[in-house]
Amino acid sequence: MGRIQKFDRPTVVRAARDEFWNTGYEATTVTDLERATRVNRSSLYHAFGSKRGLFDVAVADYLDAVARPRLRVLLSGSSDASGLGAYFDGLAVETSRRGCLLVNCAAGLAGHDAEARAVVDTYRAELTAALRHALAAASPAVVATRTEVDARARILASLSMSAMLIARINREEAMAVLAAARDQATTWIEGTHRAPHGAVRPGDPGGRAAH
Secondary structure, three states: OOOOOOOOHHHHHHHHHHHHHHHOOOOOOHHHHHHHHOOOHHHHHHHHOOHHHHHHHHHHHHHHHHHHHHHHHHHOOOOOOHHHHHHHHHHHHHHHHHOOHHHHHHOOHHHOOHHHHHHHHHHHHHHHHHHHHHHHHOOOOOOOEHHHHHHHHHHHHHHHHHHHHHOOOOHHHHHHHHHHHHHHHHHHHHOOOOOOOOEEOOOOOOOOEOO
């Protein structure tokens, strides 16, 4: 039995993550992973079990290092449109390069793999919840009903994910979608109307009704 090659695990995971991110799970071969990580396949199999095992670890790293940190600005409790603006601006920078690993996965592997589908859908729910928090926390001049906040969060989440999906096809259109989402969020926040009974209080991430 050959000697197992030693390597720095975080470095290898990041290299594999970027390879999957650039190429997609199904199009990435073990040879591609050997080249990207500079680790031979026997060592990769010994450490991660399989190509899928390495992919799962890479996705977990993507969530922790890229996707979830992106949501922090939405959870900051900003009382105006700045949090949402910063989110969409940051997403535009990332999307202009290579889209989103999770959305790319949703277009391929997750279509026929329940475990991968659950990971993508969990992130979709996290994104929607973060957008809902930002909308509810935004300007005191805007107080929307819980139903309105929920609907708006779903719209912005859908625009975010669709932009990341089409980024590889038409980057200019992806940027236009994100700009439209940013403008729509700003319009909602900067608009003014009287708060109806049972409206969501700004800053209330749970969407509890004001009394």
